Amino acid sequence: MALTLVIANKAYSSWSFRPYLLMRYFDIPFAEIMIPLRQETTNAEILRHTPSGKCPALEDDGLVVWDSLAIIEYLAETYPDIGIWPEDKAARAMARSIAAEMHSGFMAVRAHLPMNMRRPVKVRPLTPEAEADRARIEAAWHAARHRFGKGGAFLFGEFSAADAMFAPVVSRFHTYDVPVSRESRAYMDAMMALPAWQEWQAGAATEGWQIAKFDEI
Structure with a gap:
């Protein structure tokens, strides 16, 4: 499995922060692509990775998952034994x-x-x-x-x-x-x-x- 997390600026991107923090905490390996916001090429760069036109997006061998919560749920399904959600x-x-x-x-x-x-x-x-x-x-x-x-x-x-x-x-x-x-x-x-x-x-x-x-x- 080769995961890539596409994020926006770390200073500002609250949506990107969520899956990044979770993946780092649980030691889920991934490559990182950072696309700065409000640049001339921002929209085109993001659309290369996700149809939503927004960060974050998670790429997994040709599969794309976008939106923070959807990414977290995908990771919980992919790694069911590491406790992403509480067990109880x-x-x-x-x-x-x-x-x-x-x-x-x-x-x-x-x-x-x-x-x-x-x-x-x-x-x-x-x-x-x-x-x-x-x-x-x-x-x-x-x-x-x-x-x-x-x-x-x-x-x-x-x-x-x-x-x-x-x-x-x-x-x-x-x-x-x-x-x-x-x-x-x-x-x-x-x-x-x-x-x-x-x-x-x-x-x-x-x-x-x-x-x-x-x-x-």
């Missing part, structure tokens, strides 16, 4: 539910706090809509941790696909110094301490491309 049926159901909620929701946080892993930590007051998103996200984290996560530092104890899906929110909450509970901060610190996270962060720091609307915030 109830935990797995909850993990999939909050991952899907993250995948389709929290638009106010996405818009108000764009991911920028090069931005110095500095507070940005939340809008009422973003504050509502923050409250729901922390409630989901709390529910997962208290019901299934007491055996480890992550949402369901051991790192799983649910953590990968929430990784960009962890980055946003940290970057914009969003006030969170001590429990949430401990979870965020555990995520940010992952070697896979540090690897992605180091890559973001060396990129020379900039997107003004993200860097101005």
Whole structure:
């Protein structure tokens, strides 16, 4: 099997961050193709790899899977014995539910706090809509941790696909110094301490491309 993960800028691409973090954490070997956003050739380059015209995409010997959550599910099917989703049926159901909620929701946080892993930590007051998103996200984290996560530092104890899906929110909450509970901060610190996270962060720091609307915030 020869997997290739096609990603966008590490500084900004929240969608790319999710499968990258998961694959690095679980030691799934892959080649990496990085396509910088907002360049003259960006659209054409991405369309060479995926019909969606968006990153990320996973290539597997001629098969293409696009969208972060679809990639994660494909990897879970391909590597069923490594624990990408929690083993317990109830935990797995909850993990999939909050991952899907993250995948389709929290638009106010996405818009108000764009991911920028090069931005110095500095507070940005939340809008009422973003504050509502923050409250729901922390409630989901709390529910997962208290019901299934007491055996480890992550949402369901051991790192799983649910953590990968929430990784960009962890980055946003940290970057914009969003006030969170001590429990949430401990979870965020555990995520940010992952070697896979540090690897992605180091890559973001060396990129020379900039997107003004993200860097101005």
